[in-house]
Amino acid sequence: ETGVTQTPRHLVMGMTNKKSLKCEQHLGHNAMYWYKQSAKKPLELMFVYNFKEQTENNSVPSRFSPECPNSSHLFLHLHTLQPEDSALYLCASTWGGRDRGYPEQFFGPGTRLTVL
Amino acid sequence: AQSVAQPEDQVNVAEGNPLTVKCTYSVSGNPYLFWYVQYPNRGLQFLLKYITGDNLVKGSYGFEAEFNKSQTSFHLKKPSALVSDSALYFCAVRDMTGANNLFFGTGTRLTVIP
Numbered sequence: 001e002t003g004v005t006q007t008p009r010h011l012v013m014g015m016t017n018k019k020s021l022k023c024e025q026h027l028g029h030n031a032m033y034w035y036k037q038s039a040k041k042p043l044e045l046m047f048v049y050n051f052k053e054q055t056e057n058n059s060v061p062s063r064f065s066p067e068c069p070n071s072s073h074l075f076l077h078l079h080t081l082q083p084e085d086s087a088l089y090l091c092a093s094t095w096g097g098r099d100r101g102y103p104e105q106f107f108g109p110g111t112r113l114t115v116l
Numbered sequence: 117a118q119s120v121a122q123p124e125d126q127v128n129v130a131e132g133n134p135l136t137v138k139c140t141y142s143v144s145g146n147p148y149l150f151w152y153v154q155y156p157n158r159g160l161q162f163l164l165k166y167i168t169g170d171n172l173v174k175g176s177y178g179f180e181a182e183f184n185k186s187q188t189s190f191h192l193k194k195p196s197a198l199v200s201d202s203a204l205y206f207c208a209v210r211d212m213t214g215a216n217n218l219f220f221g222t223g224t225r226l227t228v229i230p
Binding site for chain 1: 125148150152157158159160161162165167206210216217218219220221222223
């Protein structure tokens with residue numbers, strides 16, 4: 001778990017609020033990911049960034065807006081969320097590019113989000 | 117498209133007994149398979165991976181996994197379970213088209229009974 005940090009660890013917000021989740025990795029990776037983890041469902045890949053460029057958006061609603069200002073930081077901006085968006089949001093990082101073999105992803109502890 | 121399936125939501129095993137957490141995969145081509153563990157209020161932690169070579173892969177905390185191509189399986193095993201092994205276990209397969217993206221199963225909750 002060390003090496004990838006996420007803040008806040010818990011967040012409660014109303015449907016009209018705007019908030020942001022932050023992820024930071026200290027591992028020298030160049031690929032970062034946002035996942036959504038809901039009970040009884042597979043981890044849902046939301047966004048992928050490689051070398052600060054967004055390379056994947058898995059049909060995520062526009063009320064979720066990612067930002068990757070550099071290879072070490074990743075944000076998820078939230079606005080006008082719905083109660084069904086309540087979940088654990090996980091950030092992960094790894095080495096991008098096919099020249100690095102098949103590396104595993106390193107995960108942060110997650111942000112537990114509750115939308116009222 | 118590639119995917120993994122974890123057929124058991126819950127596995128219970130007595131402490132000291134061997135444990136198995138099942139995973140089957142579906143890919144076109146050679147699979148690259150991973151196991152992760154998630155403890156309460158924590159992110160996922162990498163346990164082991166199969167890329168090529170020996171079918172028996174050894175990983176962290178005494179876990180190992182057996183790759184079986186004919187049965188398209190990659191079951192996680194441990195010879196003697198500990199209470200501290202109680203957690204949520206995820207199998208994953210690498211996206212063959214994307215840059216190191218992973219597709220995860222639904223997870224299996226392992227409970228080791230003292």
